[in-house]
Amino acid sequence: MPKHDASMSVVKRLPRYYRFLSDLKDNNIVRISSRELSDKMGLTASQIRQDLNCFGGFGQQGYGYNVAQLHNEIGMILGLSSKFKAIIIGAGNLGKAIATQMSFEKRGFSLIGIFDNKESVTGQMINGLPVRHVSGLEEFCSENRPDVAILCIPRDAAPKVAEQLVGLGIKGFWNFSHYDLGLKYKDIPVENVHLSDSLMTFCYKVKEASEK
Amino acid sequence: MPKHDASMSVVKRLPRYYRFLSDLKDNNIVRISSRELSDKMGLTASQIRQDLNCFGGFGQQGYGYNVAQLHNEIGMILGLSSKFKAIIIGAGNLGKAIATQMSFEKRGFSLIGIFDNKESVTGQMINGLPVRHVSGLEEFCSENRPDVAILCIPRDAAPKVAEQLVGLGIKGFWNFSHYDLGLKYKDIPVENVHLSDSLMTFCYKVKEASEK
């Protein structure tokens, strides 16, 4: 039961807390204070306490936070025990990398299908799943009811595919395409990963640093 | 010549402006007002004017902005005509995807080498470059002086590799490893792409939306 509604800035920090707590747990550390955690993470202790308090009082005065419990709580807040059914659209290098390298099961998802529009790749097995041709998308969706789609397709293909998927009942997009979803579908959750944008931002940082 | 120093929030929006301006240019649109652009991008016109003004007055009252000129200016600010020499460490699925799908040349970089620690993949050609064994990293660096490294390696390998690369003169990291660089190297530019974190944030959004 959330106390206040958490802002997106807070939510975006939760995975990082989760990651650090996993690590502490692996090292058999049982308790930690906001101060110690802040040192490890490069944040202020105040921010940590404030962030966590958006969701409830997980700590105890004079003691700190129980690592395992806090780890678990944050997992619950993020919804990592969900099993949202996901499909990947686009089995190019990126789609393949996502399919093979992400631990979907630990992050609230279950990968149930991979699609591509090129005949040449359909049938290929990736991580135990066959690449299907997009022509079978409609049938697959009505049979398997996937919740979300992961778009690893070129920019030009994105609007049309997204439109189709929304029509087939897709309720969220993890979008790697070079196209801004979320402008059109305001009520559907979209998480964009614009690698090109990230690379350009990186370029700016490198340039700035080299000028000093 | 920057007027004020731009904050990171502003800089992070520049690639997106750049992207939309590219598109306008492709469609032969010559001028645009902050109002029209704000409609297209889903921002306030005020924010656009404020953002652009961090770097100088590119617009003209009563007219708006010249698309081609503004596009060019933002490219300059980002430093996209730089040719920072980049190497990729890790030729797994992700490293391969990055190597083949990113337009480095258009984003201020030039990819000059790909490395992996597995003998089995060395020698393989990716996008015209041979995968080299990491044992040759030192020699390669002293010969070719790469500026930045792109880390597509597992979490555990990251700290050590980063340390070595800093020693070899690397001046920036585009980091895909599940590890927080930038805590240790405060003066070296780091751009993190934590896909797992993004997936968890996405999970939260989907969960929230499904509860309404």
Add this chain to the structure above:
DNA sequence: GCCAAATTGTCAATGTTTTAACAAAACTTT
């Protein structure tokens, strides 16, 4: 069982980012 040390949850203050408002400047039409 009491006292000192530790540490949270929360409130207030500070800092940052976004939005709104508008005078000044340039464009367009007549």
Add this chain to the structure above:
DNA sequence: AAAGTTTTGTTAAAACATTGACAATTTGGC
């Protein structure tokens, strides 16, 4: 070339996010 329209650059206000401070509470040692 004058009048009206558009639209910027900029200042001020509002919203949001982070940090600091401290009372309240629990721990742990003696």
